[in-house]
Amino acid sequence: DQQVKQNSPSLSVQEGRISILNCDYTNSMFDYFLWYKKYPAEGPTFLISISSIKDKNEDGRFTVFLNKSAKHLSLHIVPSQPGDSAVYFCAASGGTSYGKLTFGQGTILTVHP
Amino acid sequence: EAQVTQNPRYLITVTGKKLTVTCSQNMNHEYMSWYRQDPGLGLRQIYYSMNVEVTDKGDVPEGYKVSRKEKRNFPLILESPSPNQTSLYFCASSSTVLWQGARGYTFGSGTRLTVV
Numbered sequence: 001d002q003q004v005k006q007n008s009p010s011l012s013v014q015e016g017r018i019s020i021l022n023c024d025y026t027n028s029m030f031d032y033f034l035w036y037k038k039y040p041a042e043g044p045t046f047l048i049s050i051s052s053i054k055d056k057n058e059d060g061r062f063t064v065f066l067n068k069s070a071k072h073l074s075l076h077i078v079p080s081q082p083g084d085s086a087v088y089f090c091a092a093s094g095g096t097s098y099g100k101l102t103f104g105q106g107t108i109l110t111v112h113p
Numbered sequence: 114e115a116q117v118t119q120n121p122r123y124l125i126t127v128t129g130k131k132l133t134v135t136c137s138q139n140m141n142h143e144y145m146s147w148y149r150q151d152p153g154l155g156l157r158q159i160y161y162s163m164n165v166e167v168t169d170k171g172d173v174p175e176g177y178k179v180s181r182k183e184k185r186n187f188p189l190i191l192e193s194p195s196p197n198q199t200s201l202y203f204c205a206s207s208s209t210v211l212w213q214g215a216r217g218y219t220f221g222s223g224t225r226l227t228v229v
Contacts, residue, residue, distance in 0.1 A: 006155075034217045043117070043203050043220030044156070089155060091217060100171065101217055103148075103156035 003027045004092050006104035014112050019077040021107050023090030026071065031094035034101065035064060035075050038087040047088070048075070080111045115140045117221035119204050125227045126194055134189045134224050136204030144207045145187040146171070146218060147179065149200040156203065162187055163210070194228040201225050 005024045013019045023033075031052040036044035050057040050064045050073065057064050063076045077084055090104040117138045126132050138145065146161035148171075158171030162181040176198055178190040187206075191198060202225075205218035 002154075004155075009153075036217070041222065043205075043222050045220070046216040049216070091156075093217075100146075100158055100161065102158075105153055105155040 001026075002105070003030075004090055004102050004104040006088075006090055006107050008107050009105070010108040010110070012110045012112065013080050015082055016079045019075075019080045019084065019109055019111065021075040021077075021088050021090075021109065023073045023075075023104050024071060025073075025092050027092070027094070027102075028071070029094045030092040030102075032092070033064070033066065033073050034091045034093075035062075036089040036091060036103075038089065038106070044089055052094075077109075080109075082111050082113050085109055085111050115219070117204055117206050117219055119202075119221040119224050121224060122222065123225045125229065127229055128195055129193050132191050132194060132226075134191075134202060134204075134226070136187045136189065136221060137185050138187075138204075138206040138219070139185065140206060140208065140219070141184065142206035142208050142219075143184070144210050144218075145181065146205045146207075147177070147187070147189050148203045148205060148220075149173065150203065150223075151200050159189070159202075191226075194226075196228050199226060199228050 034049040035047040037047045038044040048062045066073045087106045089106045091101040120135045147159040148156040150156050157173050160179040162168045204221040207218045
């Protein structure tokens with residue numbers, strides 16, 4: 001049972017425009033969410049996170065929004081740059097999942113010059 | 114440089130031939146974990162370790178073993194590999210699993226394993 005879902009396998013945007021990556025979760029015990037970015041031949045690297053007590057967290061061009069009632073979060077990248085082209089993973093933790101981050105399937109973002 | 118190092122980066126092996134993927138971290142992290150990445154399934158946790166000699170199963174532990182004899186090392190052992198273990202494997206470490214406010218795991222660069 002996939003508790004964290006990224007339903008869009010890929011997203012293509014033009015440089016300078018906004019990229020919106022979405023993530024849904026089913027486990028109401030999740031209380032902390034992270035986004036990771038992964039380039040080919042490298043491991044995932046931390047990008048931004050949000051606690052369930054907040055509905056928004058911003059870091060430069062990256063903003064994560066959390067809608068707890070809908071069990072939905074999204075990552076906004078504004079403006080998008082070609083160097084943002086990568087796989088983005090949403091991850092969640094909480095409840096009894098000590099030591100565990102539950103990941104989504106990932107979304108491949110391609111930013112065209 | 115603070116990092117998680119996995120070896121080998123690429124490995125092709127035959128069914129049933131025991132193999133070990135090594136993982137080492139130089140950050141004095143207590144917590145370490147192994148994940149596998151498969152298309153359409155994302156990253157799934159295999160095993161994790163909270164400290165030396167303390168390990169526990171993740172979501173997909175079948176066919177794998179781990180050991181944590183030293184704080185810095187967390188090898189992944191496949192005693193009798195099968196083709197369904199063909200995957201991209203990541204080792205990860207963290208100073209905490211109190212995730213609130215933290216950056217989660219630091220990942221290694223991955224090991225691409227093919228079992229034929």
